[in-house]
Structures are given as C-alpha cells and as structure tokens.
Amino acid sequence: MIEHRPGLTFVSHLILWLGIVVVALPVWVALVASTHPANAFAAGAVPLWFGDQALANWQQVLLGKDGDMSQLLRMTLNSLVMALGITFGKIAISLLSAYAIVFFRFPFRGAAFWMIFFTLMLPVEVRIVPTYQVVANLDLLNSYTGLTLPLIASATATFLFRQCFMSIPSELVEAARIDGAGPLRFFCDILLPMSRTQIAALFVILFIYGWNQYLWPLIVTTDDAYYTLVMSIKRLLSVDNGEIEWNQVMVTTLLAMLPPVLVVISMQKLFVKGLVDAEK
Amino acid sequence: MSVYFPQKWLPYGLLLPQLLVTAVFFLWPAGQAVEQAFYQEDAFGLSRDFVGLDNFIALFQSAEYFAALGTTLVFSVSVAGLGLVLALLLAVMADRVLRAAMVYQTLLIWPYAVAPALAGVLWWVLFDPSIGPLALALQTLGVDWNHYLNGDQAMLLVVIAATWKQISYNFLFFLAGLQAIPRSLIEAAAIDGAGPAKRFFDIVLPLLSPTTFFLLVVNVVYAFFDTFAVIDATTQGGPGQSTTTMVYKVYKDGFVGLDLGSSAAQSVVLMVVVGLMTIIQFRYIERKVQY
Numbered sequence: 001m002i003e004h005r006p007g008l009t010f011v012s013h014l015i016l017w018l019g020i021v022v023v024a025l026p027v028w029v030a031l032v033a034s035t036h037p038a039n040a041f042a043a044g045a046v047p048l049w050f051g052d053q054a055l056a057n058w059q060q061v062l063l064g065k066d067g068d069m070s071q072l073l074r075m076t077l078n079s080l081v082m083a084l085g086i087t088f089g090k091i092a093i094s095l096l097s098a099y100a101i102v103f104f105r106f107p108f109r110g111a112a113f114w115m116i117f118f119t120l121m122l123p124v125e126v127r128i129v130p131t132y133q134v135v136a137n138l139d140l141l142n143s144y145t146g147l148t149l150p151l152i153a154s155a156t157a158t159f160l161f162r163q164c165f166m167s168i169p170s171e172l173v174e175a176a177r178i179d180g181a182g183p184l185r186f187f188c189d190i191l192l193p194m195s196r197t198q199i200a201a202l203f204v205i206l207f208i209y210g211w212n213q214y215l216w217p218l219i220v221t222t223d224d225a226y227y228t229l230v231m232s233i234k235r236l237l238s239v240d241n242g243e244i245e246w247n248q249v250m251v252t253t254l255l256a257m258l259p260p261v262l263v264v265i266s267m268q269k270l271f272v273k274g275l276v277d278a279e280k
Numbered sequence: 281m282s283v284y285f286p287q288k289w290l291p292y293g294l295l296l297p298q299l300l301v302t303a304v305f306f307l308w309p310a311g312q313a314v315e316q317a318f319y320q321e322d323a324f325g326l327s328r329d330f331v332g333l334d335n336f337i338a339l340f341q342s343a344e345y346f347a348a349l350g351t352t353l354v355f356s357v358s359v360a361g362l363g364l365v366l367a368l369l370l371a372v373m374a375d376r377v378l379r380a381a382m383v384y385q386t387l388l389i390w391p392y393a394v395a396p397a398l399a400g401v402l403w404w405v406l407f408d409p410s411i412g413p414l415a416l417a418l419q420t421l422g423v424d425w426n427h428y429l430n431g432d433q434a435m436l437l438v439v440i441a442a443t444w445k446q447i448s449y450n451f452l453f454f455l456a457g458l459q460a461i462p463r464s465l466i467e468a469a470a471i472d473g474a475g476p477a478k479r480f481f482d483i484v485l486p487l488l489s490p491t492t493f494f495l496l497v498v499n500v501v502y503a504f505f506d507t508f509a510v511i512d513a514t515t516q517g518g519p520g521q522s523t524t525t526m527v528y529k530v531y532k533d534g535f536v537g538l539d540l541g542s543s544a545a546q547s548v549v550l551m552v553v554v555g556l557m558t559i560i561q562f563r564y565i566e567r568k569v570q571y
Contacts, residue, residue: 008476012373013380019370020387023444026402029413033405097298104291105284112295119306120558123505125527126550129534129543130309130316138304150305153298170283183285212395214509219535230395234513237401246411253398260393268386272452 085148086210098161201274316544360499367450431522457491
C-alpha cells in the first residue's frame, strides 16, 4: 500500500463486489429458473427467488422422460470422451513433435515447423465447410474419431513444449548420452518428468477447450448417440412448435457448464499457469 | 541447445502423427477451400463450372458482404473495447486491495470456463422480452427491449454475452501486468505528490501498454472466431442480417444457403485476415522477447 486512503479502498471493494455480482447474475437467474415449473414463465418474468420444483425439474433432466438416465448420461459421456480425447491427443502429438524439433537435426526440419505453424492461421470456424467434406469423405461422421481427431493438431501446444524443451540445459542431454540413454529413454525418464507441470497446466486449458466445443460436434453428428452436452442446448432451444421449456434448458445449461467451471476453480494455479504459458 | 541425438529416421517418426493430422484436417480442407473458391457448384453437388475470380468479384460487389464486414467490425471493437476497459477497472481495483486479490480472482475468473454457447443462452434468457428479468426491468424504465425484432438490441445482447465470457481472461493478464510494475516507481510518484488518478494515467497505463496491446490482439481474434457459438445459440445472425459476422456468414452460406463457391471464397478471405493477424501477433511477441 502506497498511502492510506480508506475511502478509495472502500470504493475498490465496492466496485469488485459489483463486478462479481454482475458476473454471477446470469448463473443465479439460471439456478432460480431451474427450480420453477415450466408454466411459471408463461405468466411473466423469471422469478428472482427459488421455486419448489427444483427436485422435479432436475429429476426430469437427469433421469429423462422415461425415467432412465440414458440420454443425459450418454451426452455427458460423449462430452467427456471428446474433451479427454482432444486433451490427450493434443498433448501426445505435441510432445512428440516438439521433441523431434528441439532434440534432433534433420532435413526439412524448418519445413515441418512451418507446416505446424500454419495451423495457427486456420481456426476450424474459418474452413468449416471443406473440413466437413473431408471428414465426410473419410466416413468419420457420427464417430468419436470424427469428433476428436480434426481438433487435435495444435500449434499452440507444440510451441509451448518447444519453449519448455529449449530451456533444458544441453549438459543434461550430454550426461544422459554418456550414461548410455537412447533418445526414447531420455524422453521417458528425463523429459516427461521435467515437463510435468507444463503438461498439467496445459491439460486444464485443453480440457476446457475440448469440453466447450460447439460448432464441430453440431455439424459432424446427426445421430443422437453422439450428441455432446454443450451442443445439445441448441436442440432444446430450436423447438419448432410450442413453448421452449426454459426450466429444462436452464438445468441442462448448468449441468453442461459445471465440469469445466469446477476444473478452473479447483485447479486455479495450474489454470493460470496454463493460460500464461499458452500465450508465450 | 547444441547437443542432439544422432538418429536419422526417428525424428520423422516422432513428427508423423502431428504432420498427418495437419495435412489431412488442415492443409487438405484449406486447399479445397481455395479450389472451390474458383468454381460455381450447383446446390446438389452434381456439377460445377470453373468461374475464375467470379466468386470473389461477386463477394466484393455484394452489399450483404460489406454489411457483414461492418457488423464484424462493430462487434469486435465493442467486445474488445468493453472487455478491456471493464477488466482493467476490476484489475486496478483488485491490485489496490492486494491481500484480498486472490479471493477476488477466484470469484471473477470462472466465466472463462463457460462454453460460449452457454454464455449466450444465459444472457438470452436474462433479456428475453417476455420472461427475462432484465428485459422487463428495461421495459418498466420505458425501453422497449425486444432483440427478436430490433437489430441493434440483438447486437448489444451478443456483445454483452461475448464480453462477459472474456472479462475473466483480460482480468487475469491485467492483474499479472499490474503486479509486475515496480512498487518503487509508484511510491516515487506518490512522494512527488501525484494522486492515484495521475499515477494511473501517467505511470501505470503506459507501463501496462505491452499487456494491453497483447490483449487487444487476443480479444479481436476471440471476437472474430470464438464467438461463433454465442451468435449461433442466440440470434443466429438475425434479426435480418444484424448480427451476421463474417465467420457466421461462411457457415450460413455454406451449410444453410448451400452456396459453396461463395462460402469457399469467404473462407479464403478470412484465412488471409487470420494470417495477417497471426503475423502481427508474432512480430509483437518477437519484440517482447528482445525487450
């Protein structure tokens, strides 16, 4: 503290709390809306305090119309498969390619580097139609491979590991080689343990990225056996005739945002590290 | 690094998975987009004619495309501007109350984890003209809020939802940037009699400019591409064209309108735009490394 200004400190706290309230407002309203019967919304605004239908609404979404959990469970499972598939896939291929680029010298090393760099320039949204056609040609629509594989290549993760590997002193490589360690042994026994924190931090960021995918699952899945939680919200909202069942929409929204939010809050340190590392 | 492993073929094996995925899912589609941009395909995909630059010419002569360009600019500038200003305000406040900063950080960063589509839905409900508490509050104040009919209000809605999600990210980087500013500088200014406002504008803000510039680029990229889901889950580009950004138009023309040639031409234009942005970002980062 530079100087004592109790007034200004009070205002600071006030503004921060105001910010927190505004940031939390939509989730609060969603939570409240999820506890009211569907017809409560026909009459007017979403009430600002909890209703008595919490159990019924959550049960209806959790258990499905027939009383079995199959649909929600399946979507959660699909989201999990997609998020973890993208996360592990990205980390694995980026570790390998960063290892090749930093610890080996070979012809076309620069070309490989630039080819990876190129992917930075092409977010999937930009080339959505041709990517869809490629995946359709490969017969990967409505499959876990189609959901995850196209999103796996990532220059960001490769650059992050490259940065991290380049900071490893060359004496370490020398020592390992003198002791008779081959490249694979060096990778498994020295490099991986040394990059533990970076991998964990990246895991948090990539899990959120994978879980929150929306457009890609929306277009590559037409079979509801492969729907993910986040994209399912669109199907709930686009009912052609009749009222949108807001209470159910709210329950699903809350369920879909819960896992990544929990990950961020419980692994805040790793999350912050991951964000900062990924932008270097 | 001056010590390398001598194996000749191993590095290719290690690179293979990433290069394969890149080739199949990035280069191939990108190539197809470029090729398709020069053809006119019928809606059933049965036949196509080479039309040269016609798709691009049609694009740059269409009022709709320029409307989308305008929408994109308004949207991006609003999201980036609003997100940066609000986050900076919160970060400066959090930096003042240093001991509690971590608590505030926890309470402010979680929206980063919310999917853009879900962020859109949450604000959509708050502003729904018949059930949304905020819309009804506005109506009692005499504002006739209906984003289903009013394009400007629909735009405001998607800007708010997109900004809400991004504030947490900006806040984190601003807070880190603020905490990296040497206290001695601020103290010296305080001894010289500069008040909090003067210190902020004359010392803190200039020292924060690398962070600000970096966040500006990231936010513009975010507003361009990552907000697709916000728009699709809420306004779907409407009413009319009022929230159709360039990225949303690629999707709409390609998948809904089935005008593949035009969609591909738009993809190519966007690729060039992203390429330029990436180069700007990297030149800046190079400079930062030297600094």
